[in-house]
Amino acid sequence: MYDVVTFGETMVRLSPPGQRRLEQTNTLEMGIGGTELNTACALSRLGRRVCWVSKLVDNALGRFIANKGREFGVDVGQIAWTGEGRVGTYFIEQAAQPRPISIIYDRRDSAITTLRPSEIDWPSLFQQARLFHTTGINPALGPNVARETKAAMAAAKEAGCKVSFDPNMRFNLWTVAEARRAFLELLPYVDVLFSPAEALDLFFDLKGEPIEAAQAARERWHLEVVVMGRRESLGQLRGAWSSLAVADQVCEGQRREFEVVDRIGAGDAYAAGFLHGYLDGDLAKGVAYGDALCVLKHTVPGDLPWLTMAEVEDLLAGGARSIRR
Amino acid sequence: MYDVVTFGETMVRLSPPGQRRLEQTNTLEMGIGGTELNTACALSRLGRRVCWVSKLVDNALGRFIANKGREFGVDVGQIAWTGEGRVGTYFIEQAAQPRPISIIYDRRDSAITTLRPSEIDWPSLFQQARLFHTTGINPALGPNVARETKAAMAAAKEAGCKVSFDPNMRFNLWTVAEARRAFLELLPYVDVLFSPAEALDLFFDLKGEPIEAAQAARERWHLEVVVMGRRESLGQLRGAWSSLAVADQVCEGQRREFEVVDRIGAGDAYAAGFLHGYLDGDLAKGVAYGDALCVLKHTVPGDLPWLTMAEVEDLLAGGARSIRR
Amino acid sequence: MYDVVTFGETMVRLSPPGQRRLEQTNTLEMGIGGTELNTACALSRLGRRVCWVSKLVDNALGRFIANKGREFGVDVGQIAWTGEGRVGTYFIEQAAQPRPISIIYDRRDSAITTLRPSEIDWPSLFQQARLFHTTGINPALGPNVARETKAAMAAAKEAGCKVSFDPNMRFNLWTVAEARRAFLELLPYVDVLFSPAEALDLFFDLKGEPIEAAQAARERWHLEVVVMGRRESLGQLRGAWSSLAVADQVCEGQRREFEVVDRIGAGDAYAAGFLHGYLDGDLAKGVAYGDALCVLKHTVPGDLPWLTMAEVEDLLAGGARSIRR
Amino acid sequence: MYDVVTFGETMVRLSPPGQRRLEQTNTLEMGIGGTELNTACALSRLGRRVCWVSKLVDNALGRFIANKGREFGVDVGQIAWTGEGRVGTYFIEQAAQPRPISIIYDRRDSAITTLRPSEIDWPSLFQQARLFHTTGINPALGPNVARETKAAMAAAKEAGCKVSFDPNMRFNLWTVAEARRAFLELLPYVDVLFSPAEALDLFFDLKGEPIEAAQAARERWHLEVVVMGRRESLGQLRGAWSSLAVADQVCEGQRREFEVVDRIGAGDAYAAGFLHGYLDGDLAKGVAYGDALCVLKHTVPGDLPWLTMAEVEDLLAGGARSIRR
Amino acid sequence: MYDVVTFGETMVRLSPPGQRRLEQTNTLEMGIGGTELNTACALSRLGRRVCWVSKLVDNALGRFIANKGREFGVDVGQIAWTGEGRVGTYFIEQAAQPRPISIIYDRRDSAITTLRPSEIDWPSLFQQARLFHTTGINPALGPNVARETKAAMAAAKEAGCKVSFDPNMRFNLWTVAEARRAFLELLPYVDVLFSPAEALDLFFDLKGEPIEAAQAARERWHLEVVVMGRRESLGQLRGAWSSLAVADQVCEGQRREFEVVDRIGAGDAYAAGFLHGYLDGDLAKGVAYGDALCVLKHTVPGDLPWLTMAEVEDLLAGGARSIRR
């Protein structure tokens, strides 16, 4: 029995040490990253039973990814393995103001893009799950992943699972118009939508105050809740975060400043925190845990949320400890 | 002839690189750390003749610790060596706001906890010394170290040495009540007490303005001087420091902001700087050198004070140089 | 349902890079090591369902160990967690001829030594297992682990599980006489005994040709099979390995030379390979897989067997490929 | 004016440090590798003017490759740059006997596979060149590179350039039958063929003693010279090399043993050394320089030939120096 | 044909990782640094054809320097090579407030100080160049470099090249009085002078508002333009930059804040950006490109400007992107 099933691609993540640039390095740090697995790992850290579904090549790189999921306690037993194809990679340069973080994705034609309908048995999977979470990167990965994403959402609904969706626009993968078309196909299945106000405007022309736009979105697609996060950049090395969840009532979190070690995966950690509360039927808890995980994730190198429940709870308890012996 | 003798435990210090977490690293930086040796090393850098007393295992880890003391010019010839037992270690994760620095101590039953009365000849040692410095961590390490700490203080007094004491409360080693009881046994021997106002309140119920509380403490235990430092945290990566010494008159230092590379050992460096002035009979100098060393130590990785007298004096001369060619 | 359950301690392993010595390094490589978990990891790599039982502290170091087991696909759900105590560590210096590899164990009073009878439910565990494997390090860790080892063996027998035992003498933990006494208590439960001829002589005064000594041992304790490995050292950087299994008939493996990257854990990998064949009722397969895993493990840094079934099978198929594209 | 033009793909090369395996590392060393650029770099080190032609993506990874060529003094001004597509990568694990070196190529659909006829102006290029060198990897990269390879050879011949070819079979890219067909299309243009005896047998059914087979090949395709290298593996950490050139007369080199740091690129260095002599019309010099470069390259990490003319000449002068101050 | 020729020394640059101090490190990062080559590299990155002239020892260190220049596309074919002498080095410790960055130069008697008149053919070189750029470090390196700097400027003028000069005072190499004397010999040849207001005052007693002082300097030495940059330090980890160019009219840039990764070489990058605009006859462009390069360089480790034209243009276009996928 799973609390959450997530579905999507994970890549090998390669980054020069410190703020070095790719052209000047001769070593790279190797990790993994993929929004849906990032969220799964954070949920597992919060004590949830989680399964991550994907397709991987059976070589050292594919095993590297599955190993890390397993290390976090995520069930990787539903992955479709293949002897062919490639594992996607991405190269990331950390930065300092005013230089932007720079990412080169090399994920074209990775194994997941070859996923065939027979490879994942969605109906069986969702019989033992409470919630299905995925993101808008999937349909951008090509027709096979787009089709399976929709099939998975449909199967989840059919099985009585909740469906959670984070559009996560990637301008390098497709256009806004393409994304809008894809999202409109998926939204009918969605219960929990993660979306900042600007995205509601950009994709769906829902203008106005955030809460109004969110209520309009809820109405249009019969969403249970719209979750809106806001990241403020104070240089590359500092930032602030706040969020709110709009359902029949509105839950608003607390704005928190933080120092940035690695911002990648912070939104994915937020989603995990929110869903943790949502699964308990407590949106305020969701906002609080989401905020805490998001802020803490900014302090951890890599995509993955190397955090503990104790640390999250300490932060929520208002503890401003700077050292913990 | 020693200017200062210090006594206490030093551990092997193990830390992941950068802001990495222990669970995600596969390399560690290896150093040493122990408050009394940290202070001894800083005093040696200021040109003082210093001896550090402890007990160590005669294996590569024990030698590693003694080697580093020797590297700093500290006399390690009075260490009690043993073929048995273990060297304490501690694991430290640096952090970024709002994540706290996290320390796992693994010092239980380390060699120093087995120190027997015959192993250190305190009376002889103090015949050739001017001041004895130690901290409140010692009595927290168990009955043997507690007994030897008291014996050492008594022998120092007997020999006409000054005694300096920094309570350095460690909540993970004992309770406030236990600490209070231990400190009360030691305070009759003390001439120089390092203690922030909050500690005076916490341990001895000395409330009120810092200077008043310090004067009350002086009176109660016939202290020569109470030295009070104050660290302000501006995130994990910035801070500010100021201090004052309360004797018949009050010497107040200058508040200074700094960027933080590693805050561990900064208080120990302060103590060294203060004692350097105190040994010259100049409390204002003590406060100034203490402040300068403390602030500069925050910019150096590790526990140890890799600083030079020239750097300290440059800072005191008001030089705001940002580059030194 | 588990194919194999193993039980024992795993430590954090700390080693200077390359052939550096502890006294001269300021970085360490961090991994884990423990003979029974090493064997469990190798069995998991061969496709076996494996559970490793131990007791760990719930801090970053304890999680680090459990994470790695999980990364290898070993079930760590039966571990007893504690908020108290310490995680054992060991420091290892690799070497070059004629300098010996040097290991400093710091495992005294680690969490597993505090194991209480109620903490592991052995009978339930073995109802779903085929074989229980452990080593002679356990009884050397103190009375609690000794008692639990015997209790586990008895429960395994009771449940119809096979029991496999590798004496793995550690002269730094106890004397031969102490070990003999402990082993004699355990041998009545054992089906599969790993023991070189010298150990049979040393502990049990079984002299003579290896095969004769093994047969004598089988008779004395009603063992199903005695497995004997032989490591030849050709400097620190080269070696050779051969083994044989003595049951009603004798299966002898092939002598193979290898280049040494890290010899630690090679015997544990051998045990895994042998048990893999044994579980299929095929001792010759056991010897072959044991030999292959043992030899290949020597080429992999760290305790853990980062190898694949395909690599093992390639070697057994006689492939002398030096490059695999 | 170029002495040599080479054409082919170069990839980003990623390798775990030491003999670590990909699954167990979290750092990679980053370099580049591609047989034709490797050869170009070695020729530049010997003082030859060299141009390397390829197609690269204009991002940090593409620039990384061109930068390294430039660092070696190779002209990279003829590269076709594109804003689209991807840079090929390869992951390599070094090994120890009996574990094979393991390589994962991830080069599918890299920029060079999209090369269009108009992108390189071969006729102009060869008007200023003496020799064109390429390998059998090119036609294996797909129809575009195959077509351009043939076009380049034809243009070289037309312009009076010599053509040198190293079949360099990659079983993971295509079958022997496919390779044979492709090679047969190219051989009519070739003057200098690098090919061990086994390859002559495998591809062209030229059996018998190496020299006979080579003479048969020369006759069949009107080759000027067939160059045959032989690598003996003495474990993964030692080897031996010898070669001979078969023309109207036969030049045979000296067998040399060596210690292996990195064997990748040693054959490419050989080709450079041989061509250096060949361009001087001196096959014996070619064999000698080829042997020396090949053997020395085995001692250098990475694909690239970080060697100097002085080192090559020292070795050829018979100097068995073990230290050079 | 070169757009710009620069002339000066480049050293091997050695720095401890992070904010470590030299006394506590056992690894160093190795790079190169030299103001005139830094500027040349930045100009090459902007698409300019650049040649850097110097004198180097023909050993691995000398080649290391030339390699890096070549890697950046700078022509290093005019370097005078010598078999004798030494390559200068410098050791740099990064810092944190209030600790200053600390640099130990070890450049005495390096190869360039032995430059003889016959070694560089200045007249020929400048026949194919538009602008000559050098700095005040040259005359401080001793009589040979001083003489050649003047000879080069004279030859440049003679050939109709523009001459650009950055005084770049180094107090550790000479006194203000010595520098003034040297600069006064060179200024008659200069068209473009880089100099902050304080330097105009310090060297030439030109007081008053920056723009007035600059106009006075223009008048006195018939300068075409005086370029004045201003760096504000906000701790060691943040700063701000602004600049202006004073010609017949004044072009003023925009003040920009930045986070500091490595400030060394930022002024050299500024010079490159300014000259890029100047060569197009557009001082406003020069100020804008100079500012952008200077600010971006602060975010890149090392002396060298690992930046792209695209990044510079993005910044100038006002893009405040914090991530670029």
Next chain:
Amino acid sequence: MYDVVTFGETMVRLSPPGQRRLEQTNTLEMGIGGTELNTACALSRLGRRVCWVSKLVDNALGRFIANKGREFGVDVGQIAWTGEGRVGTYFIEQAAQPRPISIIYDRRDSAITTLRPSEIDWPSLFQQARLFHTTGINPALGPNVARETKAAMAAAKEAGCKVSFDPNMRFNLWTVAEARRAFLELLPYVDVLFSPAEALDLFFDLKGEPIEAAQAARERWHLEVVVMGRRESLGQLRGAWSSLAVADQVCEGQRREFEVVDRIGAGDAYAAGFLHGYLDGDLAKGVAYGDALCVLKHTVPGDLPWLTMAEVEDLLAGGARSIRR
């Protein structure tokens, strides 16, 4: 009171990791090296009281060298410090057969070459010493060091100290003829001469069997003992060592093979081992300890002898242990 005083230069040692070449690295390992300090450190490890005399610059590099001596327990209190000048450095590339180890010395004009007669008070120093050891590198460093070396030897003799000398020819510093002339000036003071047979032939035309040549040398210069070591190279990664001491009787050591991690400093360790026995009046012990230290040093990275008395004694006791727990 010192057992041994040594005198000479120590440099900062910089080496690329592994077998990397200088041109291809961007990190260096930083250590120190100098034959006389190497020997002093080994003597200190054997329990001898040792003083090393030199001249150093008072900057981070000079302190780095003194720190390391102190770390080894060597008295560095007699060093002459200067605010001027430079610290010598050397760059070393490790190698693999047939590539030679490559060393670039950059020691010209280092601080020690400026040593003036007044700076070291030799007569006082030798009043508290038993033996003075130095090498033939000193006179090669220029007239000041040559003069002081002779002055020191004379003072030592005068004070009744023994004098030990290792010619240690450096062909890059001077010619054989120059060395011969210098050595002939020093030999009259020498009691213990380290010199392989080839050196006796090369410098002094003492031909014939090693023992005969040694006896001739003893006679000619009234030497007490001539010590002759012989290193056989078995590739760069293996070697063998043997030695003998020729006095009135001949003591011959045992030939031992070893694996090479770093051969630099092995001869210096030999000298320390020999002198350790010599100081006990036991030449056989000297040969045995010299051999053991020399062989063990080959297994330790860097110049310095990170070894323990226990390890030396284990080896001498014939222990062929390959692992020490």
